[in-house]
Amino acid sequence: MKVFVNNKEYSAEPEDTIIELCDKIGVHIPRFCYHKHLSVVASCRMCLVDIEGVKHSQPACSTPLREDMRISTKSEKTKVAQKSSMEFLLINHPLDCPICDQAGECELQDISLEHGDDHSRYMQFKRVVIDKDISPLISTDMTRCIHCSRCVRFGEEISNVKELGLLNRGEDMKIDVFIESSVSSELSGNMIDLCPVGALNNKPYRYTARTWDLRQICGISPHDCIGSNINYHTYNNKIVRAVPSENPDINQTWLSDRDRFGYEGIYSEDRVKKSQMRVDGKLVELDFESTPSEVNNLINNNIKKYGKEKIGCLISGQSTSEELFMFQKIFKGLGVSNIDHRTKESNFDYQKNYPLMPSLGCNLEDLDEYENIILIGVNIKTEYPILSIRLNLATKNKTRVHSFNFNSLDENFDLHCKKIIDHSNIESFLNVNNIELDQGKTLIIIGPSVSRSPNQSNILQSISKFSSSIDAKIGFLTESCNSTSGWLLGNVPHRELGGNQSSIIGKNSYQMITDKLPSYILYNLEPEHDFFDKSLVESALESSECNIFFTSYITPMIEKYAHIIVPITTFAEADGSYINIEGTYQTFRPIVQPSKNIYEGWSILNKILKLNNLGDYSVANIRDELKKSLEGLDFNMSKTDMSNTNISPYIENKILKESYRETNQTDLIVRRSESLNQATKIKNKLNYKNMNNEVKKSYIDITK
Numbered sequence: 244m245k246v247f248v249n250n251k252e253y254s255a256e257p258e259d260t261i262i263e264l265c266d267k268i269g270v271h272i273p274r275f276c277y278h279k280h281l282s283v284v285a286s287c288r289m290c291l292v293d294i295e296g297v298k299h300s301q302p303a304c305s306t307p308l309r310e311d312m313r314i315s316t317k318s319e320k321t322k323v324a325q326k327s328s329m330e331f332l333l334i335n336h337p338l339d340c341p342i343c344d345q346a347g348e349c350e351l352q353d354i355s356l357e358h359g360d361d362h363s364r365y366m367q368f369k370r371v372v373i374d375k376d377i378s379p380l381i382s383t384d385m386t387r388c389i390h391c392s393r394c395v396r397f398g399e400e401i402s403n404v405k406e407l408g409l410l411n412r413g414e415d416m417k418i419d420v421f422i423e424s425s426v427s428s429e430l431s432g433n434m435i436d437l438c439p440v441g442a443l444n445n446k447p448y449r450y451t452a453r454t455w456d457l458r459q460i461c462g463i464s465p466h467d468c469i470g471s472n473i474n475y476h477t478y479n480n481k482i483v484r485a486v487p488s489e490n491p492d493i494n495q496t497w498l499s500d501r502d503r504f505g506y507e508g509i510y511s512e513d514r515v516k517k518s519q520m521r522v523d524g525k526l527v528e529l530d531f532e533s534t535p536s537e538v539n540n541l542i543n544n545n546i547k548k549y550g551k552e553k554i555g556c557l558i559s560g561q562s563t564s565e566e567l568f569m570f571q572k573i574f575k576g577l578g579v580s581n582i583d584h585r586t587k588e589s590n591f592d593y594q595k596n597y598p599l600m601p602s603l604g605c606n607l608e609d610l611d612e613y614e615n616i617i618l619i620g621v622n623i624k625t626e627y628p629i630l631s632i633r634l635n636l637a638t639k640n641k642t643r644v645h646s647f648n649f650n651s652l653d654e655n656f657d658l659h660c661k662k663i664i665d666h667s668n669i670e671s672f673l674n675v676n677n678i679e680l681d682q683g684k685t686l687i688i689i690g691p692s693v694s695r696s697p698n699q700s701n702i703l704q705s706i707s708k709f710s711s712s713i714d715a716k717i718g719f720l721t722e723s724c725n726s727t728s729g730w731l732l733g734n735v736p737h738r739e740l741g742g743n744q745s746s747i748i749g750k751n752s753y754q755m756i757t758d759k760l761p762s763y764i765l766y767n768l769e770p771e772h773d774f775f776d777k778s779l780v781e782s783a784l785e786s787s788e789c790n791i792f793f794t795s796y797i798t799p800m801i802e803k804y805a806h807i808i809v810p811i812t813t814f815a816e817a818d819g820s821y822i823n824i825e826g827t828y829q830t831f832r833p834i835v836q837p838s839k840n841i842y843e844g845w846s847i848l849n850k851i852l853k854l855n856n857l858g859d860y861s862v863a864n865i866r867d868e869l870k871k872s873l874e875g876l877d878f879n880m881s882k883t884d885m886s887n888t889n890i891s892p893y894i895e896n897k898i899l900k901e902s903y904r905e906t907n908q909t910d911l912i913v914r915r916s917e918s919l920n921q922a923t924k925i926k927n928k929l930n931y932k933n934m935n936n937e938v939k940k941s942y943i944d945i946t947k
């Protein structure tokens with residue numbers, strides 16, 4: 244279709260509105276209530292434009308295009324209309340920019356500078372709104388609100404949790420909550436970004452810095468396997484806030500609260516700032532230069548003393564791909580096969596038939612192409628909040644989502660069916676007669692509650708058989724943000740870098756712990772939280788002769804059982820990369836500089852590699868190797884067959900201890916975020932009654 248904007252001809256899509264066309268061709272139209280991911284309400288009237296042949300100016304956000312339409316965004320009529328709208332919007336706005344955190348990035352400030360007047364004709368008293376303490380993450384100054392309703396529509400349309408509402412009318416209209424502190428969804432922080440003025444602000448960041456003093460560096464979320472893109476803002480070499488970096492294929496314009504506030508954990512008091520070694524039963528500081536050789540001596544002495552098969556090497560799936568690459572390079576190079584990143588698992592019979600790497604089986608943006616999505620052992624709302632946005636939209640389209648979990652947990656999107664299942668009955672339960680499927684494509688998504696199950700292999704086998712019977716695809720959502728790299732880069736005892744079978748099959752993480760080896764190397768892992776059974780790990784560490792910890796944080800167990808502690812960087816202080824669950828490889832650079840005695844993880848591993856004459860890498864070299872391993876891989880696997888697995892019998896009545904993962908406890912950084920911990924406390928308080936009821940429920944409930 245042919246249209247004219249400011250006398251220039253453009254070809255346009257017939258379904259576009261004026262504002263959509265102008266955004267595409269780079270013609271700016273001021274707006275407040277319009278947002279490309281929200282419904283159109285056309286309430287602020289800031290986007291008024293002049294259309295030839297139409298008497299009054301029309302809102303560009305709600306006016307569809309028509310053939311030969313002639314639009315003017317710069318005419319005198321347009322300017323007068325926009326100026327008048329601006330004047331109305333500023334009537335009740337306090338104009339307190341000098342004390343407002345939004346100043347410098349405020350849409351109202353920018354637009355009023357361009358389209359407003361330099362004086363006000365309004366001489367009456369301005370409206371004042373009393374604020375409520377709505378959340379530990381969001382501060383409010385509701386007197387600044389211009390009633391654009393973006394925050395309300397976000398709750399209604401995107402997060403599907405209606406937390407804020409528009410109350411009253413006219414002069415008394417206000418945005419409010421019904422119960423104090425009740426803004427507690429896992430996606431609540433997005434309302435801060437959506438608010439075009441300083442009415443909703445980032446509470447932990449409040450009054451920390453002025454926006455024009457901040458440096459912005461893009462990073463990738465280390466808190467889940469979706470790989471959201473994040474712009475970190477730093478001030479004096481410290482991250483002070485995080486906002487979404489738009490990536491239409493992954494997180495669009497959204498971020499989960501965990502991704503937004505998780506960085507606070509970097510500044511936790513229990514960060515290890517210097518290397519330490521145990522001498523006469525006490526940990527003493529070790530100097531920076533000699534640490535790599537001390538660690539290397541210890542590793543090699545242990546191999547000599549106990550034998551290669553007696554060394555246990557465990558690394559977190561939250562480590563960067565560079566760290567995972569270097570870790571296996573050292574230990575496999577030294578002939579140690581006991582290497583694993585699956586520390587939360589305890590049943591590994593499945594591993595031989597497992598795909599090359601866990602993958603969602605499709606791109607995130609293609610989820611809405613499935614008629615049926617079956618979630619097994621996962622709570623998307625709390626574990627992968629950003630994914631819940633995609634599923635919410637998919638359910639509004641044509642997708643039926645079924646949730647089968649071991650616990651009764653709610654989702655924030657419509658479920659066609661929700662059932663609590665028991666491990667022992669899963670095979671009989673997964674039956675076409677029990678599950679009401681729509682005609683069309685089906686995707687089964689397996690979550691971390693399955694991988695944590697002591698009956699994981701049995702469950703995977705049942706799912707595999709079921710998927711074949713209904714011709715469904717299988718996808719995975721993993722425990723850590725980079726578990727895919729863990730598999731692909733050979734941090735498993737039975738596969739090499741790139742996925743080839745190892746000639747010698749080492750012990751898996753469960754065997755390493757239960758066999759009580761004389762020496763362990765733990766990388767980026769906390770014994771208290773990152774294993775399937777805390778007490779088993781403790782007794783393994785206690786009986787071991789030498790435990791080497793590469794860690795960012797010190798915990799009571801590390802302090803008690805470590806023979807050497809090497810302080811390493813977090814994701815924010817070093818170059819790194821992650822492979823997300825759809826197979827996207829994303830790199831990032833350091834956001835802040837680490838303190839001077841902390842090692843970049845990959846670089847200390849490289850020093851150890853070099854000391855053993857096993858190679859010498861730079862970040863660029865490592866990435867070249869990684870890219871080679873990724874070449875030609877198909878993450879959209881058409882079929883995953885694990886039905887031939889030889890499995891041990893089902894473990895009777897062994898109920899999962901930790902099948903439910905608390906949103907803000909998923910990894911060692913997020914666990915230390917003070918704001919998120921406060922938010923969790925409040926949420927638990929609000930849900931207390933509900934939780935009590937859940938506990939009383941029968942565990943096994945396979946009913947229609």
Ligand code: SF4
Binds near residue numbers: 389
């Ligand atoms: S609080 Fe902000 S986002 Fe919500 S209606 Fe007011 S101005 Fe709009």
Ligand code: FES
Binds near residue numbers: 286291
């Ligand atoms: S942006 Fe069009 S009316 Fe608000």
